[in-house]
Amino acid sequence: MEEREDAMSIAVKICGLKTPEDAHVAIQAGADLLGCVFFPPSPRNVSAKQAAEVFDMVGDADVLKVGLFVNPSDDELMSVLNQVRLDLIQFHGDESPERVEEVRQTFGLPVMKALPIETTEDVEKARTYDGVADRLLFDAKPPKGATRPGGNAIAFDWSLLRDTQWTVPWMLAGGLTVDNVLDAVKQSGCKAVDVSSGVEAEKGVKSPELIEAFLKAVKG
């Protein structure tokens, strides 16, 4: 019962959406944030036009529209932002704290910085972004030879985050599924989760049933 009460206030981001239909399912099921990936090597990559169609589904709903980028140039950001109305930029590459601050100032949008975690030292390294980025997102370190820095369906030791203190809101990501998400919330103490692979029928193809089941598991 205690776990259920904790879980009910957890925010959920469904990432890697490619179709308005999947966005509709996620919104109806209670997602708080939706993400589109602008990273060509990813099986979830979308064009700005596709992302605009996905995010059109949000309408007046209280849902944040997130654009995920990996080490983008200003021109790349500008090109997307000219065509898509985003609420939050997610940086999932090697962007420095200075680059995060520069993009916040240049584009006038909040930035969520993803940070790869495997050890306690990684958690401590993440502190250089606390208070610089508007939000933090803790994800598993990608495996050697990975073609992308996230979206690899890999989890890490969630308890590394337990009882850590941050000045900005943070999210947990990495290998979350309907079966492990409540355990992940409990072990990490997070108030928000992000999922992509765990709600897919196959790589890059979202499953409406898994999106609904994931949100039901978290929100009750």
Ligand SMILES: O=C(O)c1ccccc1N[C@@H]1O[C@H](COP(=O)(O)O)[C@@H](O)[C@H]1O
């Ligand atoms: O989803 C991708 O393809 C991706 C590409 C490049 C950087 C990040 C990416 N995804 C993000 O990674 C985490 C964890 O995803 P998963 O649930 O383990 O698949 C999440 O923030 C995704 O949005």
